[in-house]
Amino acid sequence: MTPGLLGQLVDWSWIGAHLTGGDASTPSIRSLLVQHIALTVIAVAIGTAISIPLGILSYRRHAVYVPVTFVSGILYTIPSLALFILLIPITGLSFLTVEIGLVSYTLLILVRNVVAGLAAVPADVKDAATGMGMRPRQLLWQVELPLATPVIMAGVRVATVSTIGLVTIGSLIGKGGLGMYIRGGLQTFFDTEILVGAVLSLLLALVADALLVGIERLLTPWTRRSDRRTRRRGRRELVGVAGGR
């Protein structure tokens, strides 16, 4: 469709040349993809590592939950670009700046889901476990956390998908994975570069989400023999109603 729109927009030879080869001004597709994945994985991993203990603490202590939700409520309203820029005087134009921003946003999603997951564990299940002689620590690790896993994983999925989107905004301060192509292509009006950045970051979000669904299944084998009805419910769980901070 060469005079067509797609032919005008996409220069396939550029894509071929940049799959693994790049230069200082335009890094290769592979290197930016790796950078994008690394930024996302680090943010979600650190975010999860902090959120689980913080979530457990928030669930147990009102005095922790209130300030945590208050701070996250305010942080949430601050646009990511503004947050990145406000961090620059402290941490410079570095990966650290982007990473601090990304981790804080994942915390907001994850802590809330950890609390929601723990709150969803039925009280009679906990009573039964205590009656069987489980200590609080055993109860937490063997009953509460496993049963909270689906809700926590739903949070991890939301956090991952939104982090992948936020990484592209990091390109405005020079550290943005595939967003660098979107930014770079916009400066030179080079459509191919923009489309590669945009399409790959969208694909990355979709693939990451699908992968996490798989991981969730592995972590919660007892939900696997669910009938079609529960699976449909599982899908509804991801309806994603906005709000509820």
Next chain:
Amino acid sequence: MNEFRQVPGWLTDPSHWSGADGIPERVVQHLELSFIAILLALLLAVPVGLWVGHRHRFEFAAVTAANAGRAVPSFALLVVVFILMLHVWPAIAFGPGPTVVVLTLLAIPSILTNTYVGIQSVDADAVEAARGMGMRERQILTRLEVPLAAPLMMTGIRTATLQVIATATLAALIGGGGLGNFIVDGFAQGDTAMTIAGAMLVASLAVAVDFLLSLAERAVTPKTESGSRPRARIPLAALRRSARPQAEGAPYVPPTLPH
């Protein structure tokens, strides 16, 4: 940290408060872009959400579309729509056109899902009772379902507005105007005070608008019998409900997404 010290000086410089690239003009542009987009999104998403929620039809399609919309990185969408417009309709590509289109698209998912879920989760017995009392479908929708769904719908609008205000900042990159211009120009001219002041203005605008919308959200929350509106404390009961869609038939409510 020294960069922060120049910001008060920049912000209080009278020359930054007048003219086409002064702070008031940029705030107005930012709010205009956001307001038009939210208005368009409301016009498109609310009727669909009401219909889907009331009739219980095409629920899966609506949910899937809204969810897919959320996976799209907003920066990527903005730039792609811009270059597509450059090819298809260059006359309107420079200006607010592409930004308004993208902001509208971004606002639709939250408004649509929250409207649909709000309507759909109105107690089926109450709807049956209303029907039994001889209310018409339209009356059931406007007098029963919409008032009960209003808080959730308002939350959706609030979320959408936040995302729109955040993304409108990026409009400066494609010549769309708004407060993002201070950030983009600040970077281009190496004027750190301007960049940081721009970021602060955007953050303050977002916080202020969010606060106003939180008041609106409270205003549409029905009063309880004692005449008070339910206060938002630790919503453990709500969390428990939201985390167990199986048990209660209510959908899971994840938090607002960062933008």
